[in-house]
Amino acid sequence: MKNIILIGFMGVGKGSVAREIIKQSNLVALDTDDIIESMENRSIKKIFAQEGEEYFRVLERKVALWLQKKVRGTLISTGGGFFKVPNLPKIGTVVYLSAPFETIYNRILAHPDAEKKLRKRPLFQDIEKAQNLYNERAALYKKVADIVIDVSDKEMSDIAREILKKVK
16 A cells, blocks of 8 residues: 655644544554654754754655655655655655645644744744745645645544545
């Protein structure tokens, strides 16, 4: 069975959707940011602060190669920039979780642990920069995706069902 790869802008809900897909299927899930944090024994925020974004992107490419060679039949949640790895199509079916920037930002702000959610995302520290990054990436996400799912105003359980239906 092919892997299912969830891509989309930071904060769009890839992790939440992944947890719901796990409830509705027999899939096992991995998160690329969690793998990187385990490899480095430090947080994404610290990696960015201490080594910079380019170093982090090298780690993403390393994880992508491992996923391509070793992982099958798995649900893979990714960081917001993971979609740029050159071997993405070889890893599995790419599902883009799409929502307007304002929806993503408001969803984060409405979360009970909003401050922590914002701190965890180094590229979200400057809202104007984050908006510009979103604008740059939106079309690129669509370009690499096999399936596009609009997650605006939908329940996680409905999004999960829609993904599982479309990837079968």
